[in-house]
Amino acid sequence: MVQGQGQDDLVEYGFRRVIITITAVLCALLEIVDTTIVNVALTNMRGSLGATLTDVAWVITAYAIANVIVIPMTSWLSQQFGRRNYFAVSIIIFTVASFLCGNATNIWELVAFRFIQGLGGGALLVTAQTIITESYPIAKRGMAQAIYGMGVIVGPTLGPPLGGYLVDHFSWPYIFYINIPLGIIATLLTLSFVRSPKYGEKLKANQVDWIGIVLLASFIGSLQFVLEHGQQDDWFNNKLIVLLSAISVFGLILFIWRQLTYKHPIVNLSVLKDGNLRIGTLMAFILGFGLYGSTLIIPIYTQSVLGWTATDAGLLLIPGSITTAFMMPIIGKLIQKGVPQGYMIALGFLIFFLFTLMMRNNMTPDTGVEHLYWSLILRGIGLGLLFVPITTLSLSTLSGKNIGEGAAFTGMMRQLGGSFGIAIITTFITRFNQEHRVNLVAHLDGSTYEVQQRLLLLQKGFMSKGFTSNEALNKAYQAIDYSVMKQSTVLSYMDIFMYLGIMFLCCIPVVFLIKKGKNKINPADAMH
Structure with a gap:
């Protein structure tokens, strides 16, 4: 050797x-x-x-x-x-x-x-x-x-x-x-x-920043608990949620103060003085939000609403990810040739918006795989256009060991964005679900001809399977209730995709705040 x-x-x-x-x-x-x-x-x-x-x-x-x-x-x-x-x-x-x-x-x-x-x-x-x-x-x-x-x-x-x-x-x-x-x-x-x-x-x-470590852990841990449990614990009407929100806010403030004043900080915050890194960390957060958020909804939707097996739900995501992997080297080359990352990021956000729009329009209680397939390929293209350009952009005006510290920030913000995404999306699925259920039930008037006919048909179907008249009627009511629940779940997923899309659309103007850096940064530094 x-x-x-x-x-x-x-x-x-x-x-x-x-x-x-x-x-x-x-x-x-x-x-x-x-x-x-x-x-x-x-x-x-x-x-x-x-x-x-x-x-x-x-x-x-x-x-x-x-x-x-x-x-x-x-x-x-x-x-x-x-x-x-x-x-x-x-x-x-x-x-x-x-x-x-x-x-x-x-x-x-x-x-x-x-x-x-x-x-x-x-x-x-x-x-x-x-x-x-x-x-x-x-x-x-x-x-x-x-x-x-x-x-x-x-x-x-x-x-x-x-x-x-x-x-x-x-x-x-x-x-x-x-x-x-x-x-x-x-x-x-x-x-x-x-x-x-x-x-x-x-x-x-005795030089180790133990206080910084404790502040970092308490600020992130408390924030996450609030996001996860706020919905079911009635948000700020719950004393624990109020307490943890306060810990999270003060923990963040104290952590920032500690890192800026301590001689051996565990996280070097001064690197955030760089404008492009600040924009990049914000975009990495949004990327994590969309990436992990949509990865959470799709398997739950395909399994609980469409009744797919876990294997089928997993296989659905493969073509989109192969698309992303295929695009990575091409985008790396384009960046090296000097194509501005801003253009790619704007296009990536636009394509991600189109993906959410397609998902929203194709979601029904019995959507087939062919309707989801192309929207997920589109998601793969969007991720390819966002992943490397956002990271290289964040680091484009940094040098030396600041590059590694900047990369750690974008990695951390992408993960945090994912945690926020999962927490906020599970909260809103519950909220939207309740709203849609109430609205759907309000339109189900038992005295109308259509509802009566539907009940009668279902009752006859169950009676033909050997149930008594009363049992069959109960089963018919349960079947209608189940289809209402399925509809309200699908409607709430559609809402989530709509809001995700709006969020990505709103990110496009941020691209204009990017300063021109040394555009030909080595993608090697950017792959955190």
């Missing part, structure tokens, strides 16, 4: 580099697949753990909160413990938590283990990227990032179909058990092949 000097100390060649690349991509995939694999299993988890839709959404949210808390602290933690050790310990935490998730006996145990799994997982993504980058010589780093980037894009797509297959053929705990053999292999490979860079001095325990 040949080695360069200085910053090339970690460059690997031949077999070692192949193994390190495989290890890092495997770990990034583990983390990303686990973000989406649970989406298709939510219905089964609700059944076997006796949980509500709001409770079960916490399985996704707890993981996301833990990710968001860890991502900004990752480079700092690597320096404290040495990168190889930190990476290996993260994989072990992730793997052990996966085993515990599969063995959870109630919903809150599962949520607690998912949180721990997220603490391990958040580290895998950012550290895997750094390890890949440093294992390649500078001339080949673009290629290294392309390999990593494809993994990052394909990951969310593998989740739902893989989850669906495991749920349909085994049971939901297997979506967690599948991580165990992969985690063990990744740990052994990491300990054998990955090396740590030589860092400067470590902070002593």
